[in-house]
Amino acid sequence: MTDMKPKIFIDGEHGTTGLQIRTRLAGRNDLEILSIPVERRKDPEARAEFLKASDIAILCLPDAASKEAVALLGDDSSTRVIDTSTAFRTAPDWAYGFAELTKGQADKIAQARLVANPGCYPTGAIGLIRPLVEAGILPADYPVSVNAVSGYTGGGKQMIVQMENPDAPDAITAPHFLYGLTLSHKHVAELQTHGLLDRRPLFSPSVGRFAQGMLVQVPLFLGDLNGSPSLVDLHAALEKQYAGAGVVEVVPYAEGIALPRVDPTELNDTNRMKLFVFGTEGGGQANLVAVLDNLGKGASGAAVQNMDLMLGKAA
Ligand SMILES: NC(=O)C1=CN([C@@H]2O[C@H](COP(=O)(O)OP(=O)(O)OC[C@H]3O[C@@H](n4cnc5c(N)ncnc54)[C@H](OP(=O)(O)O)[C@@H]3O)[C@@H](O)[C@H]2O)C=CC1
Ligand SMILES: CC(=O)N[C@@H](CCC(=O)OP(=O)(O)O)C(=O)O
Structure with a gap:
């Protein structure tokens, strides 16, 4: 039948990422959204039913529950999966859901049964x-x-309460804090694998007292790069990669270099990412910067983009 709408199930639809995806899909009449009753959201039997009934299941769950969902489906399921957790991002049989990653990646996602959405920080860092x-x-x-x-929504429901409710037993009062101090954040493996790095990158994340938004910085010493490139050379390489990619914009060099500051919330509620090259020409150093919405291109926006690619609906 030609008018059959693809069935989409969001496992974890009551969490931060799940709710955002639901909102993004709310106006879509080309899809049928299967919705699990809230009181049954953690019942494996009910979830299995919904997972199996869907054409695409979008998993917005902690890692363990994502693994459980994939196991509930089994290997020979026809349900296609987009997982937003960290569980499968370096698994060889999963397509990495960053459409602009490299030539052919969007097609790979479009054909895949199993797609692992990138982490928010790796989207910025790998993009650079x-x-x-x-x-x-x-x-x-x-x-x-x-x-x-x-932004603190990156920590899900638990961190949102810690940051917004001063009476919470584990409330956080700091305006900005560093974490991941052991340098073993769960995103390092993904960063190394899809960044094509031989050496384990050093990753230092932090959270600010704003709900959404993100800045990712990669500082570089130009004399240690191949061919001692200029800032303009770095910019040209980024521009070449993202030419025509509507979602990822390389900010024109002169425009970027003239900025007095960068606002992490600039792209909130969009699925876009902006990349900048900062430094002083001849100074031998560069700071590459990505701005994105941790809940947009960093999570729900990328999930919807991948779903559209898988359904052949991408613009
Ligand atoms: N927030 C962000 O910026 C980003 C998050 N992600 C990833 O997305 C996934 C979801 O994160 P986020 O939305 O932030 O987390 P939340 O904690 O906000 O939401 C997770 C949801 O999953 C539900 N849940 C937990 N265990 C189970 C289970 N066994 N079965 C069914 N449902 C379950 C929770 O239920 P309950 O309502 O009871 O808590 C909650 O509704 C995570 O893997 C996260 O790492 C990825 C990129 C960015
Ligand atoms: C602020 C904050 O706590 N952020 C989360 C990462 C958010 C994200 O991208 O999560 P996934 O890897 O699950 O996709 C963290 O550091 O664990």
């Missing part, structure tokens, strides 16, 4: 690093550092 590695500018064994700040 990978084109430079592929262009032969950034050596794979370069000691890459990634510093970042996220």
